[in-house]
Amino acid sequence: xTHDEARTIITNRKRELGDKLIILxxxxxxxxxxxxxxxxxxxxxxxxxxxxxxxxxxxxxxxVYFMAETAAILxxxxxxxxxxxxxxxxxxxxxxxxxxxxxxxxxxxxxRSVVPITYVNSTAELKAFCGRNxxxxxxxxxxxxxxxxxLEKAGKIFFMPDRNLGRNTARSLGIPDxxxxxxxxxxxxMDRDAIAKARVILWKGWCPVHFPEFSAEDVxxxxxxxxxxxxxxxxxxxxxxxxASDLSGSTAMILEYLASLxxxxxxAVGTEAHMVYRAARANRFRIxxxxxxxxxxxxxxxxxxxxxxxxxxxxxxGQGRVEVAPDIAEHAMKALDAMLRI
Ligand code: 13P
Ligand code: SF4
Numbered sequence: 001x002t003h004d005e006a007r008t009i010i011t012n013r014k015r016e017l018g019d020k021l022i023i024l025x026x027x028x029x030x031x032x033x034x035x036x037x038x039x040x041x042x043x044x045x046x047x048x049x050x051x052x053x054x055x056x057x058x059x060x061x062x063x064v065y066f067m068a069e070t071a072a073i074l075x076x077x078x079x080x081x082x083x084x085x086x087x088x089x090x091x092x093x094x095x096x097x098x099x100x101x102x103x104x105x106x107x108x109x110x111x112r113s114v115v116p117i118t119y120v121n122s123t124a125e126l127k128a129f130c131g132r133n134x135x136x137x138x139x140x141x142x143x144x145x146x147x148x149x150x151l152e153k154a155g156k157i158f159f160m161p162d163r164n165l166g167r168n169t170a171r172s173l174g175i176p177d178x179x180x181x182x183x184x185x186x187x188x189x190m191d192r193d194a195i196a197k198a199r200v201i202l203w204k205g206w207c208p209v210h211f212p213e214f215s216a217e218d219v220x221x222x223x224x225x226x227x228x229x230x231x232x233x234x235x236x237x238x239x240x241x242x243x244a245s246d247l248s249g250s251t252a253m254i255l256e257y258l259a260s261l262x263x264x265x266x267x268a269v270g271t272e273a274h275m276v277y278r279a280a281r282a283n284r285f286r287i288x289x290x291x292x293x294x295x296x297x298x299x300x301x302x303x304x305x306x307x308x309x310x311x312x313x314x315x316x317x318g319q320g321r322v323e324v325a326p327d328i329a330e331h332a333m334k335a336l337d338a339m340l341r342i
Contacts, residue, residue, distance in 0.1 A: 003032075006309035010036050013312040021312075022056035024049060024071065026063035027251040028272040028300040033062045033308060042252035043067060043120050044141035050074040051340060058315055061322070062303045064089045068322045069124050073329045074336060081320045083307035087299045089121050091236075094205030095161035097125040099185045103203075104133070107158055110195040115150035116158045119143070119165055120339075121207070124324045124332045126160060131334030138339055140235050141250035143169040149342045151199065158183075161205030168235045168242050170200045209297045210236035214270045218292055219244035222268045231292065232257050233270030241270065251275060261287050268292040272300065 001009075014021065014036065024046050025037030034040055039049050046063070050071035053059065059080045061068035064087045072080040095118075107114055116135035118126045127137050135158075138146035147169050150157045159166040163182055170180050179199040183190060186204075195201065214237045222229060231245040232254050242248045247257060254269060258279055261267060263286050269276045270292035280289035311320045324332070 001306045006305040009309040019055040020057045023060045027275045029062050030274050032305050042250045044139040064299050066092045072322045073332050080322045083311045084302040087302040091121045091207040103183050110192050113154045114156040115154045118160045119162045124328050127332035127335045128328045131331035136338035137335045158201045160203035163202045164238050165235045166202040167239050207236040211238050213295045214241050216240040216244040230267040272297045
């Protein structure tokens with residue numbers, strides 16, 4: 001199928017299905033795809049949108065699998081599709097539920113006063129685990145609020161799976177590094193004293209697009225090259241990179257920051273390059289946006305025009321439909337609902 005054929009199929013199917021169909025797209029998708037999205041956002045905005053769908057019977061999610069799975073949980077009764085179910089997230093895969101349960105057992109043998117929080121970049125099983133244990137989900141857009149809530153509730157957090165988002169957020173809440181420990185699933189466990197003393201226990205996972213790709217050295221190199229440049233990074237970069245930058249925030253927060261800058265400002269953005277180049281084009285007459293480094297998420301890039309066209313032309317076949325087992329969906333919904341309420 002050529003690009004032009006794919007475009008014709010997508011346009012015709014969208015016209016045919018009208019408001020029975022909604023296409024959601026994440027900021028990391030390429031321009032070709034986002035041209036057809038009815039709504040574009042960060043993970044939090046997309047989750048909120050999915051929970052408030054009114055007319056659409058079918059949701060086609062242009063993003064990675066955990067995002068489509070989250071939409072399927074938040075929009076019961078709608079059919080959710082992803083144009084390529086193999087578009088996964090290596091960070092989400094770093095916390096297999098069986099390993100998390102073993103860690104949880106060890107932690108709760110020391111104390112019951114602990115709240116499990118999972119970053120939305122995780123499997124539905126992990127979200128269900130948090131729901132069953134009175135925890136919550138968070139995104140990079142609301143992590144600070146959710147962690148503050150959990151600390152207030154129990155004084156101790158078990159945060160999965162992104163060690164960088166966890167530490168960056170904990171630091172922003174004033175928690176010293178001495179009260180943050182990392183649970184390494186590859187190690188033999190953790191001593192009881194370390195569990196008892198910690199306020200934040202981080203799962204040792206990371207996003208390979210943001211870490212170790214971006215570094216504090218990249219930030220100082222770009223500052224030397226362009227004196228006066230501002231630097232904003234995604235909080236999946238490590239704490240040293242965040243500390244070297246002017247600001248960190250979710251993809252939506254990065255776009256808001258760019259909109260707030262005065263004319264003529266030069267700014268480097270440390271996140272996925274499709275989004276950075278799109279922001280550079282959108283702001284080109286006002287500010288100068290450059291990537292801190294050119295890094296792409298291969299999984300996000302698995303969604304192509306051709307796959308979107310195929311999905312739309314075969315919705316009735318169920319191909320690419322994302323389904324979550326009822327028991328998992330019920331408990332994952334509790335954790336997502338807690339996030340949306342806090
Ligand atoms: P946002 O929550 O900022 O949209 O980021 C999602 C993501 O996968 C970042 O790598
Ligand atoms: Fe996952 Fe990283 Fe890609 Fe985001 S950028 S979807 S966290 S691999």
